[in-house]
Amino acid sequence: MGPRLDAILFARAEPLAFERAWQAQQQLQQRLFRDPTGPDALMLLEHEPCFTLGRGSNPGFLRFDPADPPWPVHRIDRGGEVTHHLPGQLVLYPVLNLERHGADLHLYLRFLEQVVIDLLAGLGLAAGRLEGLTGVWLEGKKVAAIGVGAKRWISQHGLALNVSCPLEGFSQVVPCGIADRPVGRLVDWRPELSCAQVRPLLIEAFSRQFDLALRPPQPHEALEGW
Amino acid sequence: MTLLIPGGDRTLATHEIFMPALSSTMTEGKIVEWLKKPGDKVERGESVLVVESDKADMDVESFNEGFLAAVLMPAGGTAPVGETIALIVETEAEIAEVAAKAPAAPAAPATPAPAPAATAPAAQPAAAQPAVAPAPAAPVPVAAPAPVMAAAVSAPASTASGRVVASPRAKKLASQLGVALEALRGSGPHGRIQAEDVLAATGQPITVPRVAEGSGPAVAAAAAGGNGAAASAPAPAGQAFGRPGESVAFNTLQNAVNRNMVASLAVPCFRVGYTITTDKLDAFYKQVKGKGVTMTALLAKAVGVTLARHPQVNAGTSADGSAMAYPAAVNVAVAVAMEDGGLITPVLANADTTDLYSMARNWADLVARSRTKQLQPEEYTTGTFTLSNLGMFGVDRFDAILPPGTGAILAVAASRPTVVAGKDGSISVKRQMQVNLTADHRVIYGAQAAAFLKDLAQLIETNPESLAI
DSSP states (O other): OOOOEEEEEEEOSSOBOHHHHHHHHHHHHHHHHHOTTSOEEEEEEOBOSEEEEOTTOOGGGBOSOTTSOSSOEEEOSSSSOOEEEOTTEEEEEEEOBGGGGTSOHHHHHHHHHHHHHHHHHHTTOOOEEETTEEEEEETTEEEEEEEEEEETTEEEEEEEEESSOOSGGGGGBOGGGOSSSOBOOGGGTOTTOOHHHHHHHHHHHHHHHHTEEEEOOOGGGOOTTO | OOOOOOSSSOOOOEEEEEOOOSSTTOSEEEEEEESSOTTOEEOTTOEEEEEEETTEEEEEEOSSOEEEEEESSOTTOEEETTOEEEEEESSHHHHHHHHHHOOSOTTOTTSOOOOTTSOOOOOSSGGGSOSSOOSOSOOBOSSOSSSOOGGGOOOOOSOTTSOOOBOHHHHHHHHHHTOOGGGOOOOSGGGOBOHHHHHHHTTOOOOOOOOOTTOOOSOOSOOOOOTTOOOOOOOOSOOOSSOTTOOOOOOHHHHHHHHHHHHGGGSOEEEEEEEEEOHHHHHHHHHHGGGTOOHHHHHHHHHHHHHHTOHHHHOEEOTTSSSEEOOSSOOEEEOEEOTTSOEEOOEETTTTTSOHHHHHHHHHHHHHHHHTTOOOGGGTSOOSEEEEEOGGGTOOOOOOOOOTTSSEEEEEEEEEEEEEEOTTSOEEEEEEEEEEEEEETTTOOHHHHHHHHHHHHHHHHHOGGGGGO
């Protein structure tokens, strides 16, 4: 029913430093603060290797000396514990006015999980949820991590889907604070997959879940530093 | 809201910040971080703290300019949705006063008081302020049976103690405009009189205020539960818009609803009831609620699909009374009570053909926007059939008033375990709910109403899974 909501897609092929993507998200969030009726936005990218900690994260989940980290560590304004980003992992940052999508953060987390579950179902992979452990799980391994932040119902941060990335870096931390459950990546089930192949599927699954008509940015919608 | 702190005749204006509901399934939230500390200046709209629930963080902002006077729950602590977690005062001088009065946990007598060092005005006799109040200014969906709206019950209009509770701006305006504050009903938290109420009393145009402090969806409260399994929440007593001895003018929305209700007296209505077994529907609901589907969406979808096969029940009498009007679409409206009085009927358009999941999302969006009063007229005036649900309150039967221009409205009561005798004399326990159709007899006759209800019952009782197809 009704037309799909107008939304801007910012997709970037080459890996991006975490700070730059974060700044871009904040610019998008500011726009929606100023005009909550403006378009939603979705950023799709891969990060240069780094670790991020949620606002309430326990530094005890780092297995290295915080003074001498193997990669940059960022403490950021999202929920959840430490996670790891690197090329080969697709990162989706939706900056949405959640008042248009139910105004319910738990529901939003479930919707994000559903995006990945639907995407994987299309690849013949039966992924699912584990009660109380937000994220998407495939045969007991976590393939997508989720953590979001919001202010005035405008979202930032989002989900990270491991496609083809090496997993060694995850052993430097306790991902999401869950010590006893391994992290997985899609190529261990579908060796032929690459990020380039999964990108359009992820965009499609996302736009279907959130009823968005995604389009490239117009000139006046360009982001600084993007 | 304003707390009146004893000691002298002055009024101390204190705004509370409540634990917001980040989700209808959230009952408590963890305070991750205070971005401000007591004594700090706070701008209107500035973030004061961060609340976490599951893997989601939310900044909670102050809707008042002032100073953070007291933090009632430290970072790392957990508080129930609706609980007061901080106090904001309007002037720097009041900080010390609030601190000195040491609140006896002004808002949460039922919970252990926070750190003793914290402030706690042993305010009024307990009755003066209703205790835990939810984020104010939001509609109580009379609709969704799923989440129990415990916390959304509005506090009675302030002033049980007989004092007038008004914002400083309201007081100033009232004296300028010659309005007697005593005669007004406050639309603010706990019935606090806002500047807008004073303007409204003088017939001046008003702008609708945004949601107040830390208000998430005020459809807070214990989730799960299902129909009527009323989760006990720190609910105040029933809602009232005025206090004893007072007479309170209807607001604009109430007046509009009143006109419609009175107009319906000119319609020759009759009522037909049916008992529907919901075991299968309840089981199916459990399967799909993880996908964001609410009971409201399920019922609206079931009604929509059934209406498509009973166009006579979707029809109404034309405005001039001369014809039966058959709408081009099946649009199911769902009645939602607004917390500040009156009700609104957001419309799920094309309920027969829209898929269940889209419908659930549309409904969530409509409720969210009706809460912030952002619905467009076509989003609440184009219903061809109305659904009204009081199931979440445990109501076992009721009837509804027909909205003019439509042919029928269905009143849905709670589903509850019932001892049922089978045709073969067997006895079993099934979950059943009563529905009651109010219809315009000019258009809909008893046989048509009965056939519609029979088909609706059959769909819900035997094949609710088909609603997802």
